[in-house]
Amino acid sequence: MNPKLFVAQRLSAFVLAAAVAVHLTTILYAVRGGLSAGEILARTHGNLAFALFYAAFVIAVAVHAPIGLRNVLREWTPWRGRSLDIALALFSLLLLALGLRAIYAVYV
Amino acid sequence: MTQSASALEIEVWRGAEEGSFQTFKTPRREHQTVLDVVTEIQREQDPTLSYRFACRVGICGSCAMVVNGRPRWTCRTRVSEVLENGNHIRLEPLRNLPIVKDLTVEMTAFFDKWKNARGYFEPGEKPAGDFAVVKPDSKKRRAVDESIECIGCGVCYSACDVVEWDKDYLGPAALNRAWTLVNDVRDQGNAARLDAISKSEGCQACHTHMNCTQFCPKGIAPTYSIAGLKRKVWWRAFWGIS
Numbered sequence: 001m002n003p004k005l006f007v008a009q010r011l012s013a014f015v016l017a018a019a020v021a022v023h024l025t026t027i028l029y030a031v032r033g034g035l036s037a038g039e040i041l042a043r044t045h046g047n048l049a050f051a052l053f054y055a056a057f058v059i060a061v062a063v064h065a066p067i068g069l070r071n072v073l074r075e076w077t078p079w080r081g082r083s084l085d086i087a088l089a090l091f092s093l094l095l096l097a098l099g100l101r102a103i104y105a106v107y108v
Numbered sequence: 109m110t111q112s113a114s115a116l117e118i119e120v121w122r123g124a125e126e127g128s129f130q131t132f133k134t135p136r137r138e139h140q141t142v143l144d145v146v147t148e149i150q151r152e153q154d155p156t157l158s159y160r161f162a163c164r165v166g167i168c169g170s171c172a173m174v175v176n177g178r179p180r181w182t183c184r185t186r187v188s189e190v191l192e193n194g195n196h197i198r199l200e201p202l203r204n205l206p207i208v209k210d211l212t213v214e215m216t217a218f219f220d221k222w223k224n225a226r227g228y229f230e231p232g233e234k235p236a237g238d239f240a241v242v243k244p245d246s247k248k249r250r251a252v253d254e255s256i257e258c259i260g261c262g263v264c265y266s267a268c269d270v271v272e273w274d275k276d277y278l279g280p281a282a283l284n285r286a287w288t289l290v291n292d293v294r295d296q297g298n299a300a301r302l303d304a305i306s307k308s309e310g311c312q313a314c315h316t317h318m319n320c321t322q323f324c325p326k327g328i329a330p331t332y333s334i335a336g337l338k339r340k341v342w343w344r345a346f347w348g349i350s
Contacts, residue, residue, distance in 0.1 A: 003306045003345035006345065007345045
């Protein structure tokens with residue numbers, strides 16, 4: 001792992017540590033009295049703070065997960081080089097696209 | 109003093125990568141070391157047994173082997189510390205290095221990695237004209253003190269899971285040596301050294317399993333040295349500070 005990926009993985013981990021904590025705490029708090037899909041959408045529609053928070057979460061995931069997966073693949077398989085980097089860059093874009101699409105769907 | 113004849117049962121790896129264990133019986137002696145046992149087998153029973161040693165007192169780092177599954181310096185390992193089932197010892201060559209024959213491994217890759225990690229002193233283009241004043245209690249000097257006593261035995265390299273997965277990984281000993289030089293105020297080669305130890309096979313590959321630290325016969329903690337290098341690499345990549 002080159003130093004830039006090393007830094008990117010640690011920085012994204014800081015974001016994820018906070019984001020996961022907020023995400024789980026919010027879920028536990030919000031569903032205490034039961035929660036329907038309609039009630040969730042009512043809270044997320046037009047909620048910019050919600051959208052920005054989850055956008056940061058998704059970006060951190062899209063940075064963090066492919067770097068970790070790259071390390072695992074390098075250690076456990078003979079796959080190296082440019083094809084591995086391209087495959088994981090595409091995986092990163094996939095995570096980003098799926099995550100941002102989900103945020104958009106519940107925001108608008 | 110012989111405590112009882114043929115009391116020890118020693119399984120010894122014979123061959124190279126392909127081979128098998130051969131069992132020898134040797135007398136149990138007071139204060140006997142594992143190296144004493146191997147030497148006795150070679151001198152009294154089978155002169156074709158290959159193994160390495162030189163100083164016999166824990167300085168040269170050449171007699172390391174895997175004893176009952178754990179890498180150890182055999183000259184400073186007493187038989188009484190390692191016996192299993194009362195009288196049994198299994199001896200294998202160090203792991204993660206090619207076996208030359210029996211208990212002897214080819215250590216070229218191990219020492220090449222010290223070079224690859226730039227684990228040698230760099231005086232710079234213009235060496236200092238005067239003695240460097242290094243206070244013994246300074247932070248950098250203390251960091252060096254904690255890591256400097258490596259004897260290059262290869263025990264940490266044999267114990268390291270990451271070396272097993274990735275044969276290019278520089279390994280605990282080479283990275284530990286690099287850390288001592290990073291903290292050497294006289295050294296002028298840190299930019300190139302930090303480049304060398306921060307590649308894919310460098311310090312960031314360490315998983316902090318701490319096998320090296322557990323097994324180092326000199327009580328060095330290469331894991332902490334590698335953690336120090338990771339911090340250096342982090343600040344350098346993030347802020348350009350080296």
